[in-house]
Amino acid sequence: MIDNLEYNTEREHLIIPEYGRHLQKMINHAKTRETKEEREKLAKAIISVMGNLQPHLRDVPDFQHKLWDQLFIMSNFELDVDSPFPKPSKELLSEGPEPLEYPQSHPKYRFYGNNIKTMIDVANTWDEGEMKEALVYTIANHMKKCFLNWNKDTVEDIVIFDHLYELSNGKIDLRNSEEDLSDSSSLLRSKGKYNNNKKKKGSNRSRKRH
Secondary structure (H helix, E strand, C coil): CHHHCCCHHHCCCCCCHHHHHHHHHHHHHHHCCCCHHHHHHHHHHHHHHHHHHCHHHCCCCCHHHHHHHHHHHHCCCCCCCCCCCCCCCHHHHHCCCCCCCCCCCCCCCHHHCHHHHHHHHHHHHCCCCHHHHHHHHHHHHHHHHHHHHHCCCCCCHHHHHHHHHHHCCCCCCCCCCCCCCCCHHHHHHHHHHHHHHHHHHHHHHHCCCC
């Protein structure tokens, strides 16, 4: 009896482990049937079992299509039966995902971050008006705050306006604007207040216990 024990390391690899080994054996058995009629009868029975094993998928669109695709995948695309849906392509499934494009740019003003450039590009697509003007000044104030995080000294608004003009490729020009940005001290004070609140919340954790 001990000689007949099976170890997982010696068993067949499960393509979709969620369905278990018994279902995989049923699919392997269906592949060995000689007549197509018998294979299709077994395939429909297997699909029914698969549906019962995955009841949470019943509300998913194309639920039956998904089950048939999984059936062909678990059979290693060797089960010769007719499907009510287009059969998946083994070559298509074996293809690796397309590589993600990571930002390769090295911004001149790194202390602003890449998100600022994205915000500026979005602002450039907006039509002129109050909404765009509000967005532009919001971006400029955020740039000023980022600058102060990098350099604690005060910064003149014209410096921010020059950087904004450069980063927008000359499309956003506030250099002659009469409206001032938020005061440097208020930006630093709001940041300090936020940090103090974080320290207060975590102060009990650092308190010594006797």
